[in-house]
Amino acid sequence: WDEYWPDRLYNHDGCDPDGIVVLGHVQGPHGQELVEMNRRVAESDLTIYVNLNFVPMNGGHKSMAVGLCGYESLKAHHTPHSIVQSNSFMDPPRSFIAHSFRRQGDLIEGALKVFHIETVLNNRAFDGPLGFLTKNEDDFTESDRLKLQAMKWTLDKLPFAARREIFMRTPGAYEMIACYAGACDPTHERTVAKLNEQNCVEVDGPADILLFGIPYISPYNVNSKALNPLLVQVMGLGYFYHMYRHQPILRDGGVLILTHPCSDRFDPVHHPSYIEFFNRILTETTDSYTIEKKYQDELAYNPSYIEMYRRGNAYHGSHPCFMWYWGQRGREKASRVIAVGADNATVPAIMGWETAGSIAEAIAMARGTMGRSAQMSMLHHPPYMISDVM
Template identity: 45%
Template sequence: MSNDCIYYTKPGEKLLFHYAENFLYEEVPEGTRVIYAPAPLKAIKAVKAATEQAIENPMGCPPLSAQLRPGMKVTVSIDDLSLPLPPMQRPDLRQLILEVVLEKLASGGVTDIHLIIATGLHRRMTEPEIRHCVGAKVLDEFYPDRLYNHDAEDKENIEYLGETEKGEVVEINGRAAQSDLLIYVNMNLSSMDGGNKSILTGLSTYRSLKHHHNVHALMHSQSYMHPPSSELHHVLDRMGKVLEENQNIFHIETTLDTNTFPKAFGFLQKQERHLNAFDKLNLHVSRGVLAMTPASVRRRAFMQMRAPYGMTSIQAGRNDSVHEKTLENVLKQQVVPVEGQSDVLLAGVPYIGPYNVNSMMNPLLIVNLTAGYLFNLYIGKPLVRRGGVMILFHPLERIFHPLHHPSYIEFFDRVLTQTKVAAEIEKYEEEFACNERYIDLYRNSYAYHGAHPFYMWYWGCYAMEYLSKIIVVKARDQEVATTLGFDTAKSLPEAIEMAQSALSQRSVSITQFHWPPLWLCEVS
């Protein structure tokens, strides 16, 4: 697999880089190591049949049908729009799985059924967004009275379950807590997600979330994508024991292939040396058209992109057994073995991340996507050495969605201009989390919670301490870069010269992380 995914460039060779809602085709130094995502594994075509097989042959518990009885209260929860990325082509996996589960509940005589979208502290999903995830049939039957977004600030519908031995408070959605059976339907796009994290983030509250979404936990996680070496996941495991002691939970987890882009953008799935004449024409025409298109139109067009993901596995039952198998299947699809770290990590920054679906990629989300997620896409040790440099391509402009990210604007303008030190920034968190205006916008509009921008910064704090520089090539707003603590360069050669100077080396080893699709490196 590694031979297929790793390539060293020749003199004068050009590589494709995502550049927000456009693409760049840039010459890179000879010998640049380029690492690509593994090819998609074979997808399961008969999703409903596979779902039936999984829920009737679960791990660690009786079949779902054997757990049902008339008169019981059942809650089914699903991931929100932050997964997968880009959103799936219809029918979404959540729809197909829900239809099987709901038929099973009906056959068991269960009528007291609620469907809750596990938004956590994310923004509420709109009706059209929910329809895309669950399909018209489910939406028409359940929405809005029995199909709705979780509300982490609805004090009357939150239930305290207990505390861990370290005093970590576990509280979740009241309807879910009071149910005889809680079914969670998850799509695992990365090894960071799923398992205990699904409920303890998606159906939780700020009071619970802050135990694992904090500077200490993230600074003591060697990799967010490798749960055994992640303090984030160690906290979740402790809290998960309290959850399991109090709840009857049936987990349904799925894994996806790397088939990320529709046919119109098929060239994004290929290695540059394998592009045919049509792919090259498509790439250059797309770049030209996008360059002439207004930014708002480009953004809307890209947000309409739907991924042809295929399901590679589905497993159901008790959390520990299910998630162990899920992680095994994620790694089977995504891991690329890599020999040695590099001085410089090079990457383009795509238009989408977990928190700007149907929205805008603001500067804090760029920190989260690059210093948070991109840097952490490894098992063992990072792809770039300690003290190394990350070079990114992105226009880096001051863009905020006022409806979705109001607290981000204040965080950027007030907090980051005072300090960039995560431990000092954390002192402002409670103020934002308890801000009545932000709470109202979270509950009654479509805003992320007041605490959410803090998590975006925390997610990147380890990488920003580990690296000597983050350089953004072709950034358009120097003030934004300065506020984030990033350096800028007008061209890739200039950025490489800056890296050489920072590292006090005349030559540097460079690795391009070619993404998306999403993949993980296992560095030896």
């Protein structure tokens, strides 16, 4: 680290006016889209892009077009319209936003020399003494049940900060199961095929009621003080709702039940603009299309947020907008969202959710909408999976 940082080892800075160049424009559904690129990459003879892939949404043209661009490029495809038109983020041919990445990615790959290396990881979130957490509870041994009871009893006695520290210090058991390299498209095709071979599970028909738990971790809160409400929302209505191929696991108009405390906790170092977004903007409007037009640029160009992004450890000022949009398809397609285990009623209400004191109560509420004979599916995480809905 000391030998290479900060001159040869550093993060991409999407707000550096001297570090971003314009490669050109592409025609998008709503007009011309600016294609920006990191200057160091654009001026290099060869870029070697190494990517870690958990799900099909990772990698491919997203690597360069999203990972190394500026805000003006990003906001062309991170829109409520793109999200709603994406019939699963995890099924690239049906993902409108994946096609948006490709538009910009084709220009980038044509202008620059890029060698892609994509690695595929297994989905083993836990092993060793915690390996039982990846099992279906019906398959628990007596030892597994005792360990779960002991773990729950201990965690219930600890303060929030201590629990959080334990969670963040528990390493994942992931291992590399494949590595492909070459040009963008053929490399990513092999990657997606390997991911689907591991993760896809056949499921009978769309459910009337979908139930799943939200974990303590997401792609956007590693080592943060909490999984804040917006990230709970993006995990539920964004990622887990979209964990399918072919057709949605929750039918249109169905009821989504999720479990999470939904605590009013934010990390002011990592997510400063989230605090303003949740407490000011969402209390004025929850409409993504209004937020995009009225508030997004305000947060993106806020000088304080830019400084915290560039000099500190904060996400970009516009990031909470994109996280809210990420759940837009789920919001539009589900008739109700019911949170179980929330430690307050205010946070779910701000996001337009209802609350229930137990799973049984939530199911009864859902059957009140979908009928007594409603079919229900539960996504068991971990391990994470993608439903092939038949």
